[in-house]
Amino acid sequence: MPAAVKLENVVKRYGALEVLKGVSFDIQPGEVVALIGASGSGKSTALRCINRLERIQQGRIEVCGREVSDEAIDLRALRQEVGMVFQSYNLFPHMTVGQNVMLALRRVKKIARPEAAEIARRVLTQVGLGEKYDSYPEQLSGGQQQRVAIARSLAMQPRVMLFDEVTSALDPKLTGEVLRVMEDLARGGMTMVVVTHEMAFARRAANRVIFMHQGNVHESGDASILSDPATPELRDFLEHDL
Amino acid sequence: MPAAVKLENVVKRYGALEVLKGVSFDIQPGEVVALIGASGSGKSTALRCINRLERIQQGRIEVCGREVSDEAIDLRALRQEVGMVFQSYNLFPHMTVGQNVMLALRRVKKIARPEAAEIARRVLTQVGLGEKYDSYPEQLSGGQQQRVAIARSLAMQPRVMLFDEVTSALDPKLTGEVLRVMEDLARGGMTMVVVTHEMAFARRAANRVIFMHQGNVHESGDASILSDPATPELRDFLEHDL
Amino acid sequence: MRYEFNFIALAPYWEDFLSGAWVTIQLTVASVVFGLIIGVLCAVARRSQSVPLRTVAGAYVETVRNTPFIVQIFFIFFGLSSVGMRMPILIAAIFALVINVGAYTAEIVRAGMEAIPEGQIEAAQALGLSRFQIYRDIILMPAIEKVYPALTSQFILMMLTTSIASQISAEELTGVANNIQSNTFRSFETYIVIGLLYLVVTFLMRGTFWAIGLWAFPRRRKLGMA
Amino acid sequence: DLQQIKDAGRIRIAVAMGIPQYSYIDGQMQPTGSDVETAKLLAEDLGVRLELVEITNAARVPTVQTGKADLVVSALGITDERKQAIDFSVPYATLAIIVAAPESEDIAGYEDLTGKRIGVTRATTNDQDITANTSGAEILRFEDDATLITAAVSGQLDIISSQSAVLGGVNDKRSGNPLETKFVQKETNLGIGIAKGNPELLEWTNDWVRTNFDNGRLREVFTEFHDRDLPDDLTSR
Amino acid sequence: MDGFTFAHFQYLLNGLGWTIVLSLCALVLGAIGGFAIMLGRISGRRWLRNCALAYVQLVQGTPLLIQMFLIYFGLGVIGVEVPALVAAALAMMLYSSAFLGEIWRGCVNSIARTQFEAAEAMGMTRWQSLLDVILPQAARIATPPTVGFLVQLIKNTSLASVVGFLELTRAAQVINNSLFQPFLVFGIAACLYFAVCYPLSVWSRSLERKLNAGRR
Ligand SMILES: Nc1ncnc2c1ncn2[C@@H]1O[C@H](COP(=O)(O)OP(=O)(O)OP(=O)(O)O)[C@@H](O)[C@H]1O
Ligand SMILES: Nc1ncnc2c1ncn2[C@@H]1O[C@H](COP(=O)(O)OP(=O)(O)OP(=O)(O)O)[C@@H](O)[C@H]1O
Numbered sequence A, B: 001m002p003a004a005v006k007l008e009n010v011v012k013r014y015g016a017l018e019v020l021k022g023v024s025f026d027i028q029p030g031e032v033v034a035l036i037g038a039s040g041s042g043k044s045t046a047l048r049c050i051n052r053l054e055r056i057q058q059g060r061i062e063v064c065g066r067e068v069s070d071e072a073i074d075l076r077a078l079r080q081e082v083g084m085v086f087q088s089y090n091l092f093p094h095m096t097v098g099q100n101v102m103l104a105l106r107r108v109k110k111i112a113r114p115e116a117a118e119i120a121r122r123v124l125t126q127v128g129l130g131e132k133y134d135s136y137p138e139q140l141s142g143g144q145q146q147r148v149a150i151a152r153s154l155a156m157q158p159r160v161m162l163f164d165e166v167t168s169a170l171d172p173k174l175t176g177e178v179l180r181v182m183e184d185l186a187r188g189g190m191t192m193v194v195v196t197h198e199m200a201f202a203r204r205a206a207n208r209v210i211f212m213h214q215g216n217v218h219e220s221g222d223a224s225i226l227s228d229p230a231t232p233e234l235r236d237f238l239e240h241d242l
Numbered sequence C: 001m002r003y004e005f006n007f008i009a010l011a012p013y014w015e016d017f018l019s020g021a022w023v024t025i026q027l028t029v030a031s032v033v034f035g036l037i038i039g040v041l042c043a044v045a046r047r048s049q050s051v052p053l054r055t056v057a058g059a060y061v062e063t064v065r066n067t068p069f070i071v072q073i074f075f076i077f078f079g080l081s082s083v084g085m086r087m088p089i090l091i092a093a094i095f096a097l098v099i100n101v102g103a104y105t106a107e108i109v110r111a112g113m114e115a116i117p118e119g120q121i122e123a124a125q126a127l128g129l130s131r132f133q134i135y136r137d138i139i140l141m142p143a144i145e146k147v148y149p150a151l152t153s154q155f156i157l158m159m160l161t162t163s164i165a166s167q168i169s170a171e172e173l174t175g176v177a178n179n180i181q182s183n184t185f186r187s188f189e190t191y192i193v194i195g196l197l198y199l200v201v202t203f204l205m206r207g208t209f210w211a212i213g214l215w216a217f218p219r220r221r222k223l224g225m226a
Numbered sequence D: 001d002l003q004q005i006k007d008a009g010r011i012r013i014a015v016a017m018g019i020p021q022y023s024y025i026d027g028q029m030q031p032t033g034s035d036v037e038t039a040k041l042l043a044e045d046l047g048v049r050l051e052l053v054e055i056t057n058a059a060r061v062p063t064v065q066t067g068k069a070d071l072v073v074s075a076l077g078i079t080d081e082r083k084q085a086i087d088f089s090v091p092y093a094t095l096a097i098i099v100a101a102p103e104s105e106d107i108a109g110y111e112d113l114t115g116k117r118i119g120v121t122r123a124t125t126n127d128q129d130i131t132a133n134t135s136g137a138e139i140l141r142f143e144d145d146a147t148l149i150t151a152a153v154s155g156q157l158d159i160i161s162s163q164s165a166v167l168g169g170v171n172d173k174r175s176g177n178p179l180e181t182k183f184v185q186k187e188t189n190l191g192i193g194i195a196k197g198n199p200e201l202l203e204w205t206n207d208w209v210r211t212n213f214d215n216g217r218l219r220e221v222f223t224e225f226h227d228r229d230l231p232d233d234l235t236s237r
Numbered sequence E: 001m002d003g004f005t006f007a008h009f010q011y012l013l014n015g016l017g018w019t020i021v022l023s024l025c026a027l028v029l030g031a032i033g034g035f036a037i038m039l040g041r042i043s044g045r046r047w048l049r050n051c052a053l054a055y056v057q058l059v060q061g062t063p064l065l066i067q068m069f070l071i072y073f074g075l076g077v078i079g080v081e082v083p084a085l086v087a088a089a090l091a092m093m094l095y096s097s098a099f100l101g102e103i104w105r106g107c108v109n110s111i112a113r114t115q116f117e118a119a120e121a122m123g124m125t126r127w128q129s130l131l132d133v134i135l136p137q138a139a140r141i142a143t144p145p146t147v148g149f150l151v152q153l154i155k156n157t158s159l160a161s162v163v164g165f166l167e168l169t170r171a172a173q174v175i176n177n178s179l180f181q182p183f184l185v186f187g188i189a190a191c192l193y194f195a196v197c198y199p200l201s202v203w204s205r206s207l208e209r210k211l212n213a214g215r216r
């Protein structure tokens, strides 16, 4: 069985600044991987490369057997496999919650309206927002918006989900709710990559932890590396965890 | 010795919406108080009332012996006593880090430029940002911006500091650094009010915890109430903490 | 094709073209400087607490923005001389241009000020800055920086509007062109030449504004936003 | 061309509206003036409908050059430079241009204008004449006669160079200190303008002007508006 | 030549009619052209972007009067006969398309790039993202400056007099040439302009306020 996501020696530069300096890792189908590391270490950039929001300069990326780094790749097909939830949600403010979720179903998957609406209701209920179908994003609290963003990706039934710091600025109660949704997904066999700076969250959500440091994968392993780090950098990074 | 901050039956309304419904608490000089509570419970509003960014409809607020609710209060004098660090930093984007910190020193305290620059360098070094003196805010990472905001308030040497969720979106390492700065300040005898949604942070930083619920102070006490809450509301609020 | 182009016929007039361009530039520079001052003052007045101040500034801005420049320049030029003020043509033209562009500038600057996030002002208040200091340091400069492209366009439009000053006998580019074509009857050639001269002046202006922007807003330079 | 005009059954004649006494709008908002009436006569005699093309001063020559109109009858003085751009008929009328000033001004010729502020209408023969013959005068060029008159009325100007017909309008409005003719600059011959390359139309127009000048119709039209007569030898100048 | 009569006023109203017709032409045609320019300016193709930029610079850098003149008489010179209305409409279209294109580009750019990314990350094409996600949001921001430009456009139609249009300003000039009462005649013309433009200005500002309120 091929890896769900595979990075091989990926190099990404912005002008002279080398942000990813040869990153390699494999993620197996069904795995939940937490990507941690200091601010600026390249976590968001790695996610963005995986679904080709950024082009890479060297190396290979493969997602569900597709060559992402191939110039001729069918981007729309790739993005139906890979869902992404942005750090800042990026909901469409001029559409209701329902329309946000339905949009890609109708435009990309060409699903008829009634059917798309039904799917939208189902995933919204799944994240506990069934009754917000007709609200606009600005009428929702931060945590609710975050869950709409998750629902919007989920509705497309991707095989891989990328989460970029989905719990920053949520209070403990809301964080717990998001975590529960992700655990459901994991049980359903979805592959997930989760960027987070909350170690408690990483510990609870992930089968595996990848620690990035200055554009490289510095250490990785199961959640136990968070309590027993092998490298001094990870130890230093964790030291301040409360 | 008078309380550093004293709220008595404070009522604050936005139109028909009563956000603070008769809040009272005292904070002694040198105390570090954590203000916790669900989103929308009125924590930020309480801070904003304390330095008179909002007017209150009923009750009294006293800061360092000054009557804040007095119409004729000298606002500039009050604000030299009270520093505030905003949730969204509110750095001035058109000024360098150094200029941000110097601005109030020069304009409000009328300190000459070279001397102000020296103070700015000193407080920036104190928060670990000495070398960012000439950078612009948008060239900084989130955590660095947050620390500039802290330095900007500190440079004015206020007697009371109000922190509004200063560690959201910081990774553990940066959170630790901010915490260390606050501990230094506390040792220096500064009074601090800290709004936070990270319980671990509250536990470590605060002598005392005030739990707000629907516009009222619902429970307060030393940090032990976080492990042993007396009211069901606080218990429910904490339940999801990881 | 019935028409033969003959640019040579215009050659003897090159000095006139240049002097016209020079007058256009003088009109433009003076109006930009004073227009900006009036505009900023009006923008501040329109946001002030004082009702009379707000009303006066609002009436000025609305009157000027909603009537054509040619009417304004007539009223100023002939109106003032009717009450016995006879001023040099250039001064009268500049006066009219300043009144006109001041109103547009006021609206643009006001929009920029309104776009300054409330949090910026609160942060300055929390630091203890006075109202005047907040206006100068926190509102005005960033507002102008925000609307700088719009201001540039408005001033270029104004430069093109100076052509109407030929109505009151200012010898700027368009006026000069009309003189020349009435002598030579080489209308197209003349209009093509002044079209190009206007383009040159436009580019000069854009360049100047760009350079001033670099100097006035060092952040744009450092962050490579210019 | 002539044949095309006849075939089309209409002739397009360009007139710059707003030249006092030559072409202006009367109280019923109808175009009138000596040029307009001349154009009407011409169309009548050609046996076609008249279509007036109302334009601005500056557009007079380009309008016929580019075929937007067949003829221009609009106080257009015959000059050598203009002849290079378009063809002219023999003169059909004249334009007397004068320098006027209040009585107090002591002006007898061009040389007395040195250092004075004088107003003209831009792109007219006056403009060219004053520009060529004075030195050191401050010349203000206005876009049309009305603006020039307004300048003289409102007190921006005391000395103007214009056609004599304008004076009445100025003195009507001017409060005291009326302007009087100081000297006549010259009497310019006015021609009907035709785009180059229309020999038949030119020839027909020349014939028409000569015939109607000799039989007095053109002179009648002119005197009706201008209070003066045309010189007898006009068409052979 | 006596005073200002009702006939004169009708003449001015007639001029106002032309002013409105020309403005509408300019707006409708300019909107179509401006949309194309906007697409060009945000295109992924560098040559297209540069062409659109050159067009904008050229048109914004020369006076409308000269554009009118060159189009009307210039097309005549190369043997293309265009009626004055067509020439004027064409010139106004070129002019307003450059300005509207720039205004709209600014609005589209001010919609955060992340909205584009979010749409593309869901597999939508660039065109779908533009239509469903970006334009509806940009349209809201774009309304006030577009109306603001329209107010300026209405006044700029006066330049169409060079190609023989008796629009409002020219009508006032013609009347002034027989009455010699500039303050009266132009004063009335100014009032007519004001009557058309002011409601638009007010509307534009109330829109702006509404949209600003929504964003805070
Ligand atoms: N568009 C860009 N242009 C130039 N540099 C960029 C760009 N985007 C990111 N960078 C730089 O790349 C580095 C890695 O950024 P990235 O966003 O991947 O960090 P991160 O690990 O997600 O950090 P954080 O935890 O703060 O979100 C940073 O130094 C950042 O300044
Ligand atoms: N300017 C305002 N106008 C109307 N309502 C407001 C305004 N500011 C705040 N509110 C309301 O007051 C209530 C309390 O807001 P506040 O910002 O104090 O909450 P908070 O406890 O700081 O929450 P959070 O943890 O989300 O920051 C909320 O319901 C909010 O909607």
Ligand SMILES: [Mg+2]
Pocket (backbone or CB within 6 Å): A043, A044, A045, A087
């Ligand atoms: Mg990131």
Ligand SMILES: [Mg+2]
Pocket (backbone or CB within 6 Å): B043, B044, B045, B087, B164
């Ligand atoms: Mg808050």
